[in-house]
Amino acid sequence: MIGGTLVFLNTWSVYYGAHRAFGPLDLRIGAGGKIGIAGASGSGKSTLLASICGLLDPAARTSGAIEITGRIGYIPQESLNSLSPHLTALDQVAEIAGSRERASQLLASIGITTDRQNFYPHQLSGGERQRVLVQQALAANPDVLVADEPTANLDEANEALVLGLLETHQAALIVASHRETVFDRLQCRVLRLTPRVDARLASPPPIPEAAHVTARVDALTKTYAHRDFFLRQRQGPHILDGVSLVIRAGETVALSGPSGAGKSTLARCLARRERWDSGQIDTGNRPAQLVQQEPSESLNPRWTLAACLREAAPQADADVLERIGLSAKWFERSVSELSEGQRSRVAIARAVLAAGDGLLILDESLASLDASTVRDVAAFVQDAQQSSGMACLLITHRLDLAAGLAHRALSMEQGRLR
Amino acid sequence: MTARIAIAVIVAILIAGPWLYPVDPIAQDRDAANTGPGAHHWLGTDEYGRDLAARFLAGGRWSVLAGSAGTLVALALGWIAGSAAGFAGGLADSLVMAVSEWFMAVPWLYLLVAARAAMPLNLPPRKAILAIVLLIAAINWARPARLARGLVLSLSQKGYVEASRGFGVPAWRILVDHIFPGTTGVLVAQALSLLPRFVLAEVTLSFLGLGAGEPYPSWGGLIVPLRHAYLLRNQWWIMLPVLLMLPFFASFALVSRQLERNYRVSR
């Protein structure tokens, strides 16, 4: 085979049972090569990368040829269980790097200070974890870096850091993402598993004059207190510190800020999923509807779409599916048959129906969704705002979304709104 | 898969027993006492000359029923208490857990002794044993409860549960619609691993002097002689019924394990 080729795929495809995840696919990458894998969610990006790294789960069947020469460094999509909960950040890297000194340098080089190096994954922020994963991969100084959504739920600052790392490293690069900006930044040849879609977002509808207040938050304060092993009270830091906020009917408010700033806590309080220490929340007669990261999680996989939708809105019928870009025929299908992205569409649509003229909160729900999904969902939300005057709190770290969808943008830091 | 078939076959045999092998399990053919397997008595006879094959079949029918009853009670109590604790959380939770710990530490033997002694004299032995088994089941709610609690705890943090809370679905509906269905897999697995224990409970009971249901056969009763395996080596055939039970128990264990693994994977 041709010298310098590190990864070579020939009519390569992966099946789960009868369903083909992707392919057949041809791909060749040599030293220094950079390939971006684009495609709607459910198009098999992650499966492709896993298959290259030999991390396919045993159930999958493959066909075609694959040749890997040289060491692969895999950067999985950030999540708690991609790092061992029993090792400190330093050890995670040291296990690969061989020496703690080198590991310490590597981590310091990406802004993880020596004191935070001895933290365990659950103590680190999502961004820090993602950076640790990257450094772990780099520590093995691989010939090919395989990164799966490396920036999916990172704020601007972290995203820049991580992409910087990938850029500067001399290894060849295969990166999967649903965001074109990543590819532009890394200047890589883009391989599309599904055709590119026009992801321009419709501008937000005007807020009707004298719109009544849908949600009011006054001086909301919350600290985390827990009993430790010896049943002693432990006073935690302020998560929310006198937050006040007003959202009017039909209005969309974007809320951004570094991870750990208290955005999600505010959302959970609004949705009455958490208690707070002091202050008032008034969302009218019903609590706010909250959709969190991984919206698909909020559908019971054992149920049919019909059941899921009707649980929230008894009057829901099949044409809801049409309006979010799914076929009405699937109304009676089981959730488990749907792809990640399709589930997310349904989940968000359901929340919208449930919210009615109340408040809808999207907490990073759009972060991991591909462009076309975001577009359809956004459209659906905006319809609802126009027809029923639903208000929307959009928590996101993506300025493009905030700019495209919100009437006004707020940012939060250390429990305070700015 | 084979295990499931095995279970089905054995259950079928047990049910069809009286027709396949029409022998009275409690008739004493005293001249043929302690005879080995033969054309007359397929599995030989016990010290009264009662046909062991017939006793195996009849006993199996009864023991499996009694065992299932026991399992049902234990799991029902355990699951209700456990999921209540796990779902409600807070004080109720810690209370249930504490009580369950007591239940596991207290010697219940006396309760069994007392209960047996308090039963009316005209209560047929089988009903008496069944009552004891059910009592044991009621006492053994603790372990299933802890299991159920764990499951419910993890389930009630799932996105779709929080979501339907958000929709204002009442708690009982959430339990019924989302949480119980989520636990059924493990529930069945538990049931399968518990049932044999309840069938075997009788053995320990008889060791503790809580009696067997003479003259009526039961699998527990057929195993009891094995306690004297050392003495009864020259009556090897008393082991035959036990050997016949093994595949049954084994396949139960197998299926139970499979179900548990499936659950682990699905999570």
Place this chain on the structure above:
Amino acid sequence: MIRRLGACVLQLAAISFIAFYLFSVAPGDFYSAERLSPQLEGRSVDQWRAAKGLDEPWPERYVLWCESALRGDFGTSLAYGVPVARLIAPRILKTALVLMPSLALGWALAFSLAAWAARRRDRILEPVMSVAGMSPEVILVSLLLWLAVWAGAPLAGAWLPIAGLTAIVVPLVFLHAFSALTTAREANFVRIARSRGVPRTRLWTRFILPAAANPLVSLLGPSLATAVGSSLVIEAMTGWPGLGPLFLEAVQARDYDVVQAVVVILAAALTFLNLAADLLLYRIDPRIRLRV
């Protein structure tokens, strides 16, 4: 810590109460058997009962028991006429003498078996163990006895009860260890670490074993509980002079001070082992130790 201990003490109190109550509902008492002897007049038996205060209602007896127990005096055995403490002390040692080795042995054996089975994705051992786990002690021991004689092994000494107990512990531990290890080795971060080229031994020592630890640590208490329960029966059968024969005899003879003492002591042992297990968990699992 104080609160935690307080909870344990409360639990012990509850257990002692329930045990005592259950005792009182069982018919007959220590002297029932003497009534059957033709050489004895019923009157003398009544006198004995009265002398030992057996004719008092059980609540009073319980209060009395609590008072003396708090003073560290567990009463006097009806059968032996000596303080229960003196009766039990030597036997606890003997029981520990078989408990500890068989627990250690059982855990070691079961764990290595489980690790082996988990590594080569073995499918046979598991069902075998779960069937073995069902067999009642009484039968297990008598089969052991049979084997021992057949093999001409010496029947005196500790090895027989130890073997029996180990046979009880192994399946229990194996099943938990096996499922814990199989889940751990399939865990996401383990597969990633493997793909990063972490050598196998490191993979097991640094990634898989810590991940499998939690369920096993929380198994410590239950495994001891099971072992103790079985040891009572096994000792009685093999004639090992531990708590077992004494306890079963006392149960049948309604020698309630002895029974009560044994129950409370065992319960205490279990409670504090559970506490220790939690402490250990707290030490080894950062997610519990360091909450955000």
Place this chain on the structure above:
Amino acid sequence: MSDLVRRLAFLLGVLCATLPAQPQHGGVLHVAQRAEPKTFNPVLALDAPSRDVLRRIHADLISIDRTTQTTVPGLAESWTISKDGKVYRLKLRKGVRFSDGEPFTADDVVFSFALYLDEKIKSPQRDLLVINGRPIECRKIDPLTVEFLLPQPYAAAERLFDSLAMLPKNILERPWRAGRFNEAWTLATPPQQIAGLGPFRLKQYHPGERVVLERNPYYWKPERPYLDSVDFQFLPDEDTQLARFTAGGVDILNRLSPQAVQFLESRGAALADLGPGLEYNFLCFNLSPGSPNLALFSQQDLRQALSLAVDRPAMARIVYRDRAAPLWGNVTPGNKLWYSADLPHPARNVGAAKQLLKKANPSGKPIAFSILVSASSAERVRMATMLQSDWKELGIEVNIVTLEFRSMLDRVLNTRQFDTCIMGLGGGDADPNSEMNVWLSSGGTHLWNPNQQHPATDWETEIDGLMHRQMITLDYKARKAIYDRVQSIVADRSPMIFLVSPHVVVAQREVGNFRPSILDHQTLWNADELYLIPGKHR
């Protein structure tokens, strides 16, 4: 092969045991015991295990020769009985010493009886020494003579002295005076503080494990005992006992279960079948006023019908593997002095039984009742199972209720809430006097209707009279005649249905002078004569 060797060894053993070989000194005899002793104080000992051990340590004035079942001199070398049978004068042996070297005198005898009769101590032996509410008196005549005054003539009173341990005044008097006798000689007492007159003395006690006795150097019989020590091992489980026996760790086994006997037979062990013992098993009807089924059971025809329908030989064959004697009366063939041979032994006759039943139950309405039996006695549960199938042929539905031992006793002796129960009696002495409480209608163990103020039936009245008469009749023949009458009444009225009497079977490995008996202690009663046949013991 190894089996052949074993058989040869066994034959050899039998030879050596039978040939008048010269007894050898030395060696340890290992004996298996179900439970450990509860006390080392013979005055307080309630349970068999304690007595089995203590009787090797202590000695009595007059003993019952276990083989002839008649009395022979013990510490008292001779005794005389006054004409009216109220005064017993015992002459003690000269130069007898306790195991600590202290001499044994009349004072010790008087002291011992003071202990047994002390109301505060509440010794279980006390009731034996109290005749019609008046205690026996004990007087010292001179250092080697004691005199016993009975409140009334008492047949075979000398038997009372058997197994009444004579105790050292110099050791036990202080605690007794201090009112702390109940703490004396417990299991916690150091062995050297315990002294007795028996062939052995206490050496070590390992809690829950074993008691070791050593040769008593001061034992009064010259050259006795042969054994250096006796080692009682506590093995609650019979299977383990047998395993140890076959492995050679145990020399003597007592109270063997039928299964065990069969097993030992198959292993060719040296078994001694002594024929039926004193234990008689029976089904007892509940004839108390409050009995649930009184109307039914008080019909004699029914009781007799049921008795007729019992297949006793089959019971002996199946329950005891033919090592038992069918019973039709309360005295077993094993009781040489009191067995009455001319008691009728009607064979099973279902036809006749049905006839009787019709008389008892003309309406022919279905009869159903329950049999109460202790779950801890496998044999009696088996009897119940057989009775049930026997009586099914009479169209009677029997429900077997197996209860844990003490729960069952509570129903039988306390609440009296039962229809019928299966029990066994006859552990003690062969003499009728030891069973007064069973046959007197006022007795506490008059099981079918205990503690009556006045006899409920005329036949019970008659039995009462007879029992009192035999107690004061001194002539054996006359007593025998009276007691035979009692037996025939009970058998005919059958308030109890007598079933079977198991043989006493014991096993031994190369033990010389082995002369087992059906009376307690079956194998060790002549421990001072036992010796180990040389060359056979590790």
